[in-house]
Amino acid sequence: MLDSASLGGLSRALPGWTRKTGQDRLGNAPQGVLVDPGLAEGLDAAVNCQQQAGELPRTVRADMCARSVSGVVASRRAEDSASGASRHFAESRTPMTEPRNAPTADLSGRFALVTGAADGLGLATAAELGRAGANVLVHGRTRPKAEQAMRLLSGRPGLEAARFVAVHAELSSVDELRSLSSQVGELAPDGLDVLVNNAGAQFSERRLTSDGIEMTTAVVHLATAALCRLLLDQLSQAARRARVPAQVVNVTSINERIGKPVNDWSYAAGYGQVRAYSNAKLMALAYTYAMARQIDETQVTFNAADPGAVFTDFGRKAGGSAGRMDRALRPVAPLLIAGPEKAARRSVLRALAPDAAGRSGGFYARGALRASSKRSNDPAVIAEVQAVTEERLATLGF
Ligand SMILES: NC(=O)c1ccc[n+]([C@@H]2O[C@H](COP(=O)([O-])OP(=O)(O)OC[C@H]3O[C@@H](n4cnc5c(N)ncnc54)[C@H](OP(=O)(O)O)[C@@H]3O)[C@@H](O)[C@H]2O)c1
Structure with a gap:
């Protein structure tokens, strides 16, 4: 949870992002979240989609991701109190199910x-x-x-x-x-x-x-x-x-x-x-x-x-709603989304x-x-x- 001092620091580090306090669209009452209003919808959709697919625990809420996005982006752009936000998200996650990989067939000569x-x-x-x-x-x-x-x-x-x-x-x-x-x-x-x-x-x-x-x-x-x-x-x-x-x-x-x-x-x-x-x-x-x-x-x-969901350039190339989702999730993609190698194996x-x-x-x-x-x-x-x-x-x- 971000206190007002952290929020202030993050706001300055993230031009275009706005402070959001009080109840969010999911009925939760975060004390402080930084949200780019244009990205909030994409973030909600991404989290819901991930949860439906069983990729993300139900305990993770969009507002936690918003905090994490804020934290990770901010920690990259400015060395301030962003690490608290990232840690909050990391602590709130429950372990994801490990992929079940099967051995790859021998395709010699094929x-x-x-x-x-x-x-x-x-x-x-x-x-x-x-x-x-x-x-x-x-x-x-x-x-x-x-x-x-x-x-x-x-x-x-x-x-x-x-x-x-x-x-x-x-x-x-x-x-x-x-x-x-x-x-x-x-x-x-x-x-x-x-x-x-x-x-x-x-x-x-x-x-x-x-x-x-x-x-x-x-x-x-x-x-x-x-x-x-x-x-x-x-x-x-x-x-x-x-x-x-x-x-x-x-x-x-x-x-x-x-x-x-x-x-x-x-x-x-x-x-x-x-x-x-x-x-x-x-x-x-x-x-x-x-x-x-x-x-x-x-x-x-x-x-x-x-x-x-795979962390690729698909959304960035597509633009529109997929592009907004890509921009929202990119900073936290390594936490939330499988890379291409893992996704291909699964x-x-x-x-x-x-x-x-x-x-x-x-x-x-x-x-x-x-x-x-x-x-x-x-x-x-x-x-x-x-x-x-x-x-x-x-x-x-x-
Ligand atoms: N990323 C996800 O979260 C996700 C989730 C579910 C399913 N998928 C599916 O996974 C598959 C691979 O997507 P990706 O995420 O790896 O995206 P990607 O990195 O953009 O790869 C898509 C590939 O398809 C090629 N392609 C697209 N349109 C083409 C065209 N008209 N002619 C020739 N090549 C074309 C792209 O070439 P250019 O780079 O030249 O456009 C690119 O090499 C897609 O079928 C996608 O729908 C992706």
């Missing part, structure tokens, strides 16, 4: 493609797959970005012997999706063993692709579905060669729980940053389940992985662990096989998403 592998969760996933012996096709939006990621990975301690190869595509472009499929065919002529559809983005304002599809829907759902289809033959080929099923893991998000299937992929009306993202994640998840039902699981398995790599092999239609989160939302498992929703998606893929010539 080929894996990770989309969005130049940053965040994708980069961490690519590193782990390389460590497991795979030839990793490191996808970036552009060739220079993919090559930079490839060099970064190759230079990491312990990964000197791993093989990383750069591939590139702007995933909102139909032509570039086809080009990516061709690049994979050339680099992995005997088939693709693992496909991780990780790339994702949010947009604070509605943007359309040249095909008239809203960007979030194009990158998060359509590109995922298109790559599942475009690379299916190469995945089946690898399964026949290796005599084990090839594996597809599609990265999802807790936002699928508030998503709905939509028919108008242009969002001519009703665009919202979180709405479009949540709907796209729900549709990508339902499509994953549709593929799992449709494709023989002895050939190719389709699973989903929810990394939980989600994508968990779905690729030996005990998950041969299982299709699973949802992996927080280190275990779990249940996704009721809506995502609804057969009518899965059928609806599959029908709309197949129709759109056919229209685009996939």
Whole structure:
């Protein structure tokens, strides 16, 4: 709890932040909290989201985080009494559940493609797959970005012997999706063993692709579905060669729980940053389940992985509400949010662990096989998403 002298010091250290005393929106009565009013909503939402996901103890309240944000930022910017605030938060936390990590499968000689592998969760996933012996096709939006990621990975301690190869595509472009499929065919002529559809983005304002599809829907759902289809033959080929099923893991998000299937992929009306993202994640998840039902699981398995909240540049790049949440949480992110390596181990790599092999239609989160939302498992929703998606893929010539 901050006394008024500490509050005064913090206020001076944090221009733009205001003192807040008395009862907060959650009904608590902190003696003193420093809040940037523009960030308070994001902080509440972040804490609620984390608690729903079981990532943060229920005993932690948004006002504690606000104090911690204040404290950590202030301690970086000015050496004053901020440490009291950080200590308060640290003491009020109960231990988080430790992730249950499964051993990584031996992927020696196998080929894996990770989309969005130049940053965040994708980069961490690519590193782990390389460590497991795979030839990793490191996808970036552009060739220079993919090559930079490839060099970064190759230079990491312990990964000197791993093989990383750069591939590139702007995933909102139909032509570039086809080009990516061709690049994979050339680099992995005997088939693709693992496909991780990780790339994702949010947009604070509605943007359309040249095909008239809203960007979030194009990158998060359509590109995922298109790559599942475009690379299916190469995945089946690898399964026949290796005599084990090839594996597809599609990265999802807790936002699928508030998503709905939509028919108008242009969002001519009703665009919202979180709405479009949540709907796209729900549709990508339902499509994953549709593929799992449709494709023989002895050939190719389709699973989903929810990394939980991850400390990456996702929110900063997205801007809007995600950007505000990012700014609110960044100072305390190491306390609150898993880094990409831990998040990858608990989600994508968990779905690729030996005990998950041969299982299709699973949802992996927080280190275990779990249940996704009721809506995502609804057969009518899965059928609806599959029908709309197949129709759109056919229209685009996939
Ligand atoms: N961060 C979280 O808290 C969180 C929580 C749940 C789920 N997720 C999911 O985890 C996945 C990875 O996200 P992250 O947090 O690691 O974010 P990130 O660091 O921004 O990584 C996303 C990657 O996707 C790429 N990408 C986005 N749009 C693209 C496009 N049109 N064409 C080609 N590449 C594109 C990005 O490239 P550029 O850098 O060039 O844009 C970046 O490499 C996403 O699917 C995200 O929805 C994240």
